[in-house]
Amino acid sequence: MSKTCVIIGGGIGGLFTGAFLAKNGYEVTVLEKNAIIGGGLQCFRRHGKVFETGMHIAGGFIEGGSLNKICSYLGIMDRLKIQHVPAECMDELYYRRTGEVFRIASGREGFIDSLSEYFPEEKQGITAYVNELYRIKDEVKLFSLQEQSDDSFMNWEKLLVPADELIEKFISNEKLREILAYLNPLYSGVKGHTPAYIHALLNVLYINGASRFIGGAQQLAALLKEVIENNGGQVLAGCEAAYIDVTDRHLNFVEDTDGNRFTADCYVSAIHPAMMAKMVTTGTFRKSFIHRLNEIPLTSSAFSVYIDLKPDSFPYIDHTCYFMEDYGNMWNQEKHNSDKAPVSFMYMTPPDENQGRFASRLLIMCLMDFEEVRKWEHTETGKRGEEYEHWKNHFAQQAINLLSHRYPGLRSQIERVYAASPLTIRDFYNTKNGAIYGYRKDCRDMFYSRLPVYTKVDNLFLTGQNIILHGICGVPLTAIITAEEILGRNVLIRAINEAVSQ
Numbered sequence: 119m120s121k122t123c124v125i126i127g128g129g130i131g132g133l134f135t136g137a138f139l140a141k142n143g144y145e146v147t148v149l150e151k152n153a154i155i156g157g158g159l160q161c162f163r164r165h166g167k168v169f170e171t172g173m174h175i176a177g178g179f180i181e182g183g184s185l186n187k188i189c190s191y192l193g194i195m196d197r198l199k200i201q202h203v204p205a206e207c208m209d210e211l212y213y214r215r216t217g218e219v220f221r222i223a224s225g226r227e228g229f230i231d232s233l234s235e236y237f238p239e240e241k242q243g244i245t246a247y248v249n250e251l252y253r254i255k256d257e258v259k260l261f262s263l264q265e266q267s268d269d270s271f272m273n274w275e276k277l278l279v280p281a282d283e284l285i286e287k288f289i290s291n292e293k294l295r296e297i298l299a300y301l302n303p304l305y306s307g308v309k310g311h312t313p314a315y316i317h318a319l320l321n322v323l324y325i326n327g328a329s330r331f332i333g334g335a336q337q338l339a340a341l342l343k344e345v346i347e348n349n350g351g352q353v354l355a356g357c358e359a360a361y362i363d364v365t366d367r368h369l370n371f372v373e374d375t376d377g378n379r380f381t382a383d384c385y386v387s388a389i390h391p392a393m394m395a396k397m398v399t400t401g402t403f404r405k406s407f408i409h410r411l412n413e414i415p416l417t418s419s420a421f422s423v424y425i426d427l428k429p430d431s432f433p434y435i436d437h438t439c440y441f442m443e444d445y446g447n448m449w450n451q452e453k454h455n456s457d458k459a460p461v462s463f464m465y466m467t468p469p470d471e472n473q474g475r476f477a478s479r480l481l482i483m484c485l486m487d488f489e490e491v492r493k494w495e496h497t498e499t500g501k502r503g504e505e506y507e508h509w510k511n512h513f514a515q516q517a518i519n520l521l522s523h524r525y526p527g528l529r530s531q532i533e534r535v536y537a538a539s540p541l542t543i544r545d546f547y548n549t550k551n552g553a554i555y556g557y558r559k560d561c562r563d564m565f566y567s568r569l570p571v572y573t574k575v576d577n578l579f580l581t582g583q584n585i586i587l588h589g590i591c592g593v594p595l596t597a598i599i600t601a602e603e604i605l606g607r608n609v610l611i612r613a614i615n616e617a618v619s620q
């Protein structure tokens with residue numbers, strides 16, 4: 119008889135963990151509160167155009183990348199519609215005040231050479247810095263899907279230096295120090311706190327090659343659902359877990375908001391741990407543990423502007439762009455200036471099927487502190503009031519004004535504008551303070567900010583971006599560790615490597 123597993127949360131973490139377990143003999147049931155599954159992979163459609171909510175650029179899908187191997191093992195890689203970002207320019211960084219533009223290439227050599235062209239006197243330092251990023255990456259065996267004996271890399275003190283100090287060690291030019299942290303919006307780093315290994319893994323992931331979903335990231339969620347269903351499981355949308363019944367450190371059942379009970383041999387929580395703890399039978403976890411789940415510092419939230427472009431007007435850009443108002447803001451991008459305008463943001467034109475010269479959509483994403491919306495925290499979607507709507511519209515327009523410096527005709531090329539604030543993110547994913555990457559890893563206190571995948575409840579496990587790594591590549595890697603806690607250490611890593619070597 120097969121074993122059973124109930125997973126709370128149908129985002130990347132829940133779906134990958136479910137697919138791994140389903141492929142290895144478990145009858146899996148995934149409970150997802152939203153009407154559409156996918157969490158960060160979810161897209162919305164307005165006036166016939168599809169917009170991504172929480173997935174814009176992906177690392178790890180290139181040939182030999184860990185996500186490519188994982189999806190090949192699951193039998194879905196060939197069916198994903200993905201566009202790889204051209205190596206000559208994977209990212210463009212623009213400083214408005216100085217008018218400087220930096221075009222950054224991918225590939226280890228390409229990355230070094232493209233930056234050395236702007237800072238020739240730093241070539242040696244850039245090379246040594248990139249070598250160090252790859253050396254750190256090699257220490258994290260999970261990243262390259264190598265078998266692990268334990269997770270001792272976390273104890274290696276050299277990895278626990280802050281990311282900004284790692285850069286400073288190799289680079290003396292102040293501008294270049296800042297530019298080398300330009301991927302900050304993809305991990306929401308904080309100077310002096312974000313560990314060098316997070317910065318290194320993110321950078322290596324994208325230096326190796328970035329990709330984008332053609333027509334939206336929802337397709338990945340649909341394919342993972344198929345893997346679960348083809349192996350006898352089910353993914354239930356519109357099913358919100360409300361209560362987790364535990365006695366004597368053993369989970370008995372999960373109940374949804376309609377009173378339906380789901381029982382299984384084991385359970386995985388793929389939602390924010392603080393939200394999970396609210397649902398568990400009182401007394402299951404110590405007060406100090408619950409306090410910790412609520413107090414671990416969070417990554418920042420974000421404000422997204424979704425622009426529906428007029429036909430044949432705005433050029434399609436095949437890479438990601440980063441807008442910086444000026445130098446000095448790289449490590450505090452969530453702060454905004456006194457006009458309530460962003461100081462920086464990421465923007466891009468997502469690819470369509472049969473993409474031509476012009477883009478149909480433009481997306482702007484600014485990091486944002488939850489404090490910006492704190493005064494409306496007790497409001498609900500659609501009922502947040504006029505003041506909030508005015509603020510939201512003002513902020514979106516400020517971002518468009520800034521981008522118009524780069525593209526003077528932009529305003530006339532816009533058909534419609536939609537926006538999502540940290541409150542939208544909080545309510546949509548049920549994540550604390552709308553933190554886009556979950557808990558913030560802090561090299562000054564790694565043990566406080568990092569949770570294991572097991573809990574004191576013998577059949578309850580944790581997964582998702584809050585646990586080990588975040589993002590499109592990090593969450594599936596975390597899912598491997600969670601699934602292996604159930605299946606056995608290295609079982610999946612071995613199976614994935616065997617599958618791709620055949």
Ligand SMILES: Cc1cc2nc3c(=O)[nH]c(=O)nc-3n(C[C@H](O)[C@H](O)[C@H](O)COP(=O)(O)OP(=O)(O)OC[C@H]3O[C@@H](n4cnc5c(N)ncnc54)[C@H](O)[C@@H]3O)c2cc1C
Pocket residue numbers: 126127128129130131132149150151152155156157158159171172173174175176177357358359360388389390393420422483543546547548549553554555581582583584588589590591593
């Ligand atoms: C605006 C934004 C932009 C981003 N851009 C990128 C990017 O370009 N590249 C990248 O790699 N990463 C990006 N990310 C991060 C990425 O989306 C996350 O790291 C990833 O989605 C986290 O996956 P997860 O499974 O841990 O959580 P989620 O994807 O949040 O999934 C959790 C799921 O659980 C569901 N849920 C919550 N509570 C319950 C409940 N009680 N019962 C049932 N279901 C429940 C939620 O509805 C959700 O579907 C972005 C995030 C945001 C918000």
